[in-house]
Amino acid sequence: MKFLCALILVLLGLQLCAPVAQVPQGNAKTGAAGESAAPKTPHPARTVICIDPGHPSEVASGRGMQNGTNETRVAWEVALRLKEALESGGYEVVLTKSAEDELVKNRDRAFVANRARAALMVRLHCDASIESGFAVYYPDRRGQTKDGATGPSQSVIEESRRAAEAVRAGMAEGLAGALKDNGVRTDYQTKVGREQGGALTGSIHSEVPVVTVEMVVLSDRDDAEFIKAEAGQRRMAAAIADGITRFVGPVPARAPRKHE
Numbered sequence: 001m002k003f004l005c006a007l008i009l010v011l012l013g014l015q016l017c018a019p020v021a022q023v024p025q026g027n028a029k030t031g032a033a034g035e036s037a038a039p040k041t042p043h044p045a046r047t048v049i050c051i052d053p054g055h056p057s058e059v060a061s062g063r064g065m066q067n068g069t070n071e072t073r074v075a076w077e078v079a080l081r082l083k084e085a086l087e088s089g090g091y092e093v094v095l096t097k098s099a100e101d102e103l104v105k106n107r108d109r110a111f112v113a114n115r116a117r118a119a120l121m122v123r124l125h126c127d128a129s130i131e132s133g134f135a136v137y138y139p140d141r142r143g144q145t146k147d148g149a150t151g152p153s154q155s156v157i158e159e160s161r162r163a164a165e166a167v168r169a170g171m172a173e174g175l176a177g178a179l180k181d182n183g184v185r186t187d188y189q190t191k192v193g194r195e196q197g198g199a200l201t202g203s204i205h206s207e208v209p210v211v212t213v214e215m216v217v218l219s220d221r222d223d224a225e226f227i228k229a230e231a232g233q234r235r236m237a238a239a240i241a242d243g244i245t246r247f248v249g250p251v252p253a254r255a256p257r258k259h260e
């Protein structure tokens with residue numbers, strides 16, 4: 001009896017293996033057996049983007065008035081428009097804060113992106129300088145915070161560089177003629193980044209690709225007028241969303257689609 005069972009199992013095993021073994025390798029015209037042996041397409045994974053509206057943080061309130069507005073307000077308003085643009089493209093969005101005035105430490109902002117396993121963390125800021133226009137920053141080396149934390153990893157550095165180039169490309173196209181394109185820069189070129197060996201605190205703690213977008217120079221009157229207007233904010237959000245899509249790719253359509 002035991003022998004018989006074993007024989008049946010062996011025969012069943014051969015039967016199950018047979019169709020796979022018979023499918024010629026590298027042949028595109030596989031028959032029914034080949035198709036059934038092919039791995040099933042996994043359900044498309046959700047793609048999360050973390051938007052980090054800059055300030056208030058432990059470093060700065062971002063509330064200093066410049067040309068009739070301030071950095072915290074502009075970053076929050078564009079963040080909400082960017083969230084809307086990304087969600088309409090099928091992405092999931094997490095924000096690092098839930099209200100304009102909420103104080104979140106820079107370290108904790110990175111933790112939000114890490115917990116969400118975001119495909120990208122986009123930090124929205126405005127510059128104040130004698131320049132004008134936008135620039136996209138990324139960490140090109142590890143840094144160290146005052147607490148002794150080091151990072152980001154080499155893979156985060158490399159992915160962040162690709163992300164910065166993609167976001168900059170989207171912004172260059174979407175904002176052409178409206179704002180000066182200052183290109184891709186590194187965390188090392190910022191004051192805080194340089195003080196920490198070359199990376200901003202939000203980059204040091206990030207386990208996902210991270211870019212910091214200085215959307216405009218708010219101390220420049222023309223830049224400020226652009227970003228204060230609803231049309232300017234929408235254009236900024238659309239340009240950044242386009243850049244994000246260039247990096248993470250479009251969200252695959254889910255089937256079957258749910259009615260909304």
Ligand SMILES: [Zn+2]
Nearest residue numbers: 054071125126
């Ligand atoms: Zn800022």
